[in-house]
Amino acid sequence: MNRFALLSLYRSLTRHKLYAALNIGGLAVGIAVFLVLGLYVRFETSYETWLPHYDEVYLVQTDSRVPDQPFSGRHHWTMGGLLEQLREDFPGIVGTRIEPMGASIIQDGVAVNEDLKRADDTFFDVFDLPMAAGEGRRALADPGNVLISQSVAERFFGSSDTAIGQTMTATIDHETRSVRVAGVFVDLPPNSELEFTMLTRLPDDADSPWWSNWGSTSLQTFLRFSNREDARQFEAATNAFVNRRATDNYEAPASDQIGINLLPIADWHLTPEGREPDSRRQSVATLGIVGLLTLLIAIVNYVNLATSRAALRAREVAMRKVLGADRAALIRQFLTEAIATVAIAGLLALIIVELTLPFINAAGGLELSIAYLGGDGVVVPLILLSLVIGLIAGAYPAFLLSRYPAASVLASAKAPGGGRAGTRTRQALVAVQFALAIAFMIGTAVLFAQTQHLRDSDLGFDREGLLLVRSMYLLDDEAQRRAVQSRLEALPSVRFASMSDGVVGGGTSTNVDSFAEGGSPPISMRRIAIGPAFFETYGTRLLAGRYLDAQHGMDDATSLEWEEPQNVVINTLLMRSLGYSDPAEAIGKQIGRGAPPRTIVGVVNDMRFLSPREPVDPTYYTYYEEPKYGVMTLRFTGDPRVTTERAREAWTSVAGEIPFEAETGTESLQEFYEDDERATRLFAIGAGLAVLIGMVGLWGLASFNTARRVKEIGIRKSLGASATDIVKLLVGQFMRPVLIANIIAWPLAYWAMRTWLAGFDDRIELSPVHFIGASLIAIAIAVLTVLGQSLRASRTAPSWALRHD
Amino acid sequence: MIKLENIERRYISDEVETTALLDVNLAVASGEFLAIMGPSGCGKSTLLNTLGTIDRPTSGQYWFGDTDLAAMGEKDLAKFRAAELGFVFQSFNLIDELTIQENVALGLAYRKDVAGNKAERVAAAMDTVGIAHRARHFPHQLSGGQQQRAAIARAIVGQPKLILADEPTGNLDTANGEQVMNILTALNDDGATIVMVTHSPSHADMAKRRIDMLDGRIVASAMRAI
Known part of the structure; x- marks a missing residue:
């Protein structure tokens, strides 16, 4: 490659500014998305690797x-x-x-x-x-x-x-x-x-x-x-x-x-525990794939724009051939051009990443940072990436452009565009691009619908208006604990308060008991120890029987030995596990055929205290008139900040030397949602940008395509075609790949989203609305993208168009 | 210097076979100025492209000195073009992104055998065609005549043995056309061998010899009376 080739690249970029912006900008955004998601994947997979050995x-x-x-x-x-x-x-x-x-x-x-x-x-x-x-x-x-x-x-x-x-x-x-x-x-x-x-x-x-x-x-x-x-x-x-x-x-x-x-x-870090689904690894893999696919879309864009623009450069290529450039020299030139363009895009991507990383960290709750040199540096990988993407993205245009026969190009006024095969390749590439974009849009819609569902779904209790005072376990002095409890209960905004070892967001201990029910295997159930007013505090619905209290002899387990008979309240899941379909039917029955005898006195609805990904366990509640351990839950009205502050003051007035720890119910649930919400936001950012790059690519392609067909448009108009006919012709040409894209996107998105949703116990159903909606948006985007140029082309005067070469 | 023997060029597409050149035998001596004339589609440009090795004959021999170009590989042909040929086209074919000076210098870009000060040779070529004052302009900033003169400068900068001109005045007005023809004549007077395709009888008359083509064959050959 001689200096004229570089010079001509530079001038070509500065002269065709829009083309350069589309091509380099699209690629830069693609690389930036890839880099950010790459940083995320690297961060998530780098846990403990900082430790020597x-x-x-x-x-x-x-x-x-x-x-x-x-x-x-x-x-x-x-x-x-x-x-x-x-x-x-x-x-x-x-x-x-x-x-x-x-x-x-x-x-x-x-x-x-x-x-x-x-x-x-x-x-x-x-x-x-x-x-x-x-x-x-x-x-x-x-x-x-x-x-x-x-x-x-x-x-x-x-x-x-x-x-x-x-x-x-x-x-x-x-x-x-x-x-x-x-x-x-x-x-x-x-x-x-x-x-x-x-x-x-x-x-x-x-x-x-x-x-x-x-x-x-x-x-x-x-x-x-x-x-x-x-x-x-x-x-x-x-x-x-x-x-x-x-x-x-x-x-x-x-x-x-x-x-x-x-x-x-x-x-x-990425290995799930117990029955947890493998969601963290799935998220990392998904976002890694989104990054790769976005990069792929950007590369496809580059190839599409470069090959369609090849038409404009055919004369230059032919002239270079005439002047003695052999095919290898031309291939070298175009590959170097591609690599140089990608390198510029890479540099721009670095700037984009540097500028947007703080926002992405904020949106994703992440601590990603970018290093330039050293083992973690991005400079060397970026150079390699530029080379590889340059070679991939430049190969097709390079081989296509260098193949043009010089004589026919120079003799004919019409520039070649790769022939029918070239057009087909470009259409196939547009279809791939849009298929990914549509799949991304469906994915984003489903992800948002699911995260929204989790925020709104019925957990079996009212998640708003709960304050969990978690630091109760630090109060060793019984008098102090009682004093704190009564102060908290007496707060003006507090309607109910209760101690329990199981609370929303996870309590102080997790107890699981197994009872033989005659059949095998025995039924495992979660046991939650509760104090007075627990069900009132959570707003649980009593389906049959009664709640537990000190008035009933066998309710209070405080002085009962494990083997002694005890009254319990169960949830509906346990009721069903025990073989009862009607709550009333379960009342008075016993859990377990052997010791220890537990008599069901009430059935309440299921409450989801933990992750929406995990199933709710069959649960039974035992009662303690004065629980010593656990978390205190307050049911309050009004502004959570006010109640939290009042609770802190109440706590400090009694136990100032012990740190006060409290969070609202929604805050304590947040940890179960944040991984998915973060993944959703990152996915949406990646997907949105991928769609944007796809649009940019389609726009560029449409503009070149329209320019190439100016003469044809003139002929058609002189033969009587109306402006509407021309618009239909030009827009219709892009509809085919976009429609084909739906056929690829739907099964892909269906499979991916079903797999993702399967990781949730509490989940939405896949709805055709997500699919049809995404496709309609894609079609609308495609139409709007090409419509402007088509309208302009349709208004061209035929006499001018016919002279146009 | 050049000898074409039984050259035939057929284009075969899916449905039709077109014969562009048939049984063409032609010799061009060193220092000659040959004009090729004939109606549109008679094969003039195909013959010129064949001479320029950017189109390959279907059969026949193309001797350039002692070398049979028809048997040469693409890579060697590219080298050959860079060293021995200069092209001038009707539509100039200057590269839009390069200045006139850079376009002219492109004529040396693919020459590995040219040592020494290339800039001087570029300047000399531009001087020869009277375009030096426009060296830093871009093609679109020049008139058609100026662009064609720049294209001639590009063709001659490598001091080729043969200059091939495909309707060099076809896109120019009379005055500019004359100017271009005068340059070509002068180059020929200085020893350059030129083969030119033209529709203009008066320009053809400025060549030393003229051949007429019809339906892919050479039908007449005449020397200019001096």
Whole structure:
């Protein structure tokens, strides 16, 4: 490629500004979408890879192998004493436990919450956590020490170095004591599931009843193996280990019911737990595909515009041939042009990404950032991308353009456009482009309809007007707890208040009981312990029987032993599991044929406290006149901020030294929705831009096509065609690929959206409205896109058009 | 210098077969100025394109010196064109995005054998046709006559052995046409070999020899009386 070729490219771009804007702009937006979604995919798949030797570290999963139970599946948690048993049976095994604990740090009389985790002193044998000051391994040996993150060090002590040796007053596990800062670790990056700002030594709790209870999931156990083979061999030996060790809690062979598995920590973030659907991985894959497809649409655009514009360049190509350029030289020229154009688009894309990333982060609740150089830098990949896209996008025009026979091009006034085959290729490309755009539009419509449905759907209780005071568990002093409770109940906007261990958004504990009903397997049901006014607080509908209260002897479980008879209220799912179709029928019946006897005194509607993706569990409620544990739910009227503030004041007046934690019902549900809402927003942004690029491409194509047909239009008009006929002709030409696109898009979108919706227990039905609507919009967009030019072409004077070459 | 022997060119499409050249035998000596005349569709341009190697004969031999061009591959033909031929077209075929100077320089762009100062040669070629003062203009800023002179400059900048002109005055008014013909004549006087297709008998008369074509054949050949 000589300098004239580059010069001619530059001048061509500056002279045909609109074409350049369409071509480069479209490509730049396509690359930008690809880059942003690529950054997102890379972020989501990069969890824990920042940790040195991350590939040697595994999370131990507890695998509950009894099917169809609320706890079925693999969980990221293990019982507390697993590591000790592993050490006995696998001498030399390297592992550590991490237990989330939380701590409140008291500084100047004010309590601040920190993410404290407790770990074994072998933590640093497993995790090569980078330290900013102090020595981590030695620090953890002493239970009186803490390690803090750089940000915590800066917040409390000004810097990492000055923090070492300082003491902090911390309440950890209901005990307030002084701890000494013995090390400062580098802040954990956002792409980490470890999530702690403070680390202290895990005490030896071997005497506690839950510590070695197989099936309990109290903390996380990590193991480190120097190579994959060792890990594999360990895993192969785990069933025998479980059969030896889990005999107290499970019938032999225990490994039929429970097991342990290794999960590489790099897979931790995206691996669903238990019965959770694989939605996070699905979202990442979907958005990755959206990015790739948007890029594909942009490439298709480039090829389409370049080949249709080839007509205008045919003369130049022929002239270059005449002047002695061989085909290879021309192919080189066009490929270099394409690569140069893509490089410009790439640069522009970087600018777009840089400018829009803050908004995208805000819209998606993300922390994406773009690095230019280094291992994570985008410059090198972008250069490679420019080369690859340039070659892909430039290949077709290059080979097409260089093939034109010089003599016929120069002799004829008419420029070639790739012939019928070229037109067909372009139409096929437009069809592909629009198929993707329509599929994207259907996807966006369904995604929005589903997320809207989740926001509005009946959860079985009124989600508005609930305030959850979660910090009740921090109140150890009974008098203080009572005082806080009565203050909260007395707030003027509060209508009802109730303590329970199960609340919207998840409570303080999850209990599942299995009752043999004669048949097998036994029915598993969730047990929620509730205090007075629970159902009134949530606004549950009583379908039969009565609520629980202290007036009925066997209602209050406070002084009852587990084996003693007790009255319970059940939800309709449990009622159906028990084989009753009418709520009244269930009243007075017992759950379970053996002990412990539980008599059903009321049936209430199902309440969805957790993710819309997970099924609601069959549930029964037990009553405690004065529950000591759990979360306090307030049913209030008016502005949530006012009630929250009043509740905070009430709390502080009684327990100022203990941090107040509260959230509204909608806030606590937010965590279940935010992943999907974020994915929906990112999808919508990607899809919207993909449609926009498609429109730009169609517009460009239509304008070139119309320009090419000016003479034909003149002939048709001189033969008596009306302006309407001409518009119909030109618009109709683009309708065919757009209509064909629907045939491709519908099954594609149907399949994709059905798969996505299958991940929700609470979901909408796919409606033809989404499909027809998207197609109508696509057709409208296509018509509007080409209509303007067609109208202009239809008004051309035939005498001028006939002279036009 | 040039010898065409039994050249035949047929175009075969799905339905029809067209014979553009039939049994063409032609010799062009070095330093000659040959005009080709004939009615539209008689094969003039096909013959010129064949001479220019941008169209290949269906059969026959094309000798350029001792080389049979009809048997040469595309790549070598491209090299040959760059080194030995200069083209002038009725519709100028200048590249819109390049200035006149750059268009002229394009005549050397595909020459690997030209060493030394290309800019000087470009300037000289522009001088020869009297277009140097328009060097930095773009084609659309020039009149037709000026554009055609620029195209001639591009054709001669590589000092080709043969200049092929396809109706070089076809798009020009009389005055500009005369000017272009004078340039071509002068080039011929300086030793350039020129083959020109023209509809204009008066311009054909300015050539040293003239052949007439009809239905793909050469039907008459006449030397200009000096």
